[in-house]
Amino acid sequence: MKNIAVLASGRGTNLQAIIENIENGTLKANLACVISDNKDAKALERARQHNIEAVYIDPGPKKTWLIPEVEQKYVQALKDRNVDLVCLAGFMRIIKTPLLEAFKGRILNIHPALLPSFPGLDVQRKALEYGVKFSGCTVHFVTADVDAGPIVTQAAVRVLDDDTPEILAERILKEEWRIYTEAINIVLSGKYRIEGRRVIRT
C-alpha cells in the first residue's frame, strides 16, 4: 500500500472524503499524515478523530508561500513518513522549489473550477459572474506555475440561474470529493503516462 499525505489549511472536507474512502476501500492508499500551516485547521481535528497523525508546521513569515527553510521542514516531515504522493486539499500556499524538487511529479492539487478557466482564488464567484453555464473541478499535478500542471481528471457541474457562489461551491464540492479519490487511485496505480500536458491512462 502506498503512503499519501494531505496538506490542508482549513475545514478539510476533501480530507474527510479521502479518509472515508480509505476506510470504505474505494481509495487504495494509506494516509500517513495530515500536515497543516494552520494550527487551528479543522482538517487537523478531522485527522485526530480518525487516529491519523496531525502535524502542524509553523508557516513562518510569508502569507502566500513558505520560505525555503520552512518548506524544507514540510519536505522532511513527508520524507520521514515515507510519503509517496502529496495531496494538496485546500492548502493555501504556493508550492516552491524545495517541495517541487523533492516530490517531482508526486504532488496533486484539487481546484474548484474547470482549469484552465478560473485559476486562483474565489473562483466560484468568478465563474458565476462570468456567466459560464458549466463549471466544475480539476485534479492536476502541481508544477511551478500555479493551477497549471497536467490534468488528471475533471468533473463538470451545471451553473444554475439562481446559484450563489456558496450554492455553486457546494455542488462542485460533492464532485471534488468523488474525483480526488479517483485521481489518487489513478496516480498511485502508476497506470498513466504524461505526454506534453496530457495525462494518458495506460
Ligand code: GRF
Ligand atoms: C476546495 O474547494 C478545493 O477545491 C480548494 O479549496 C477548497 C478546500 O475545501 N482547493 P476543503 O478544506 O477540502 O473543505
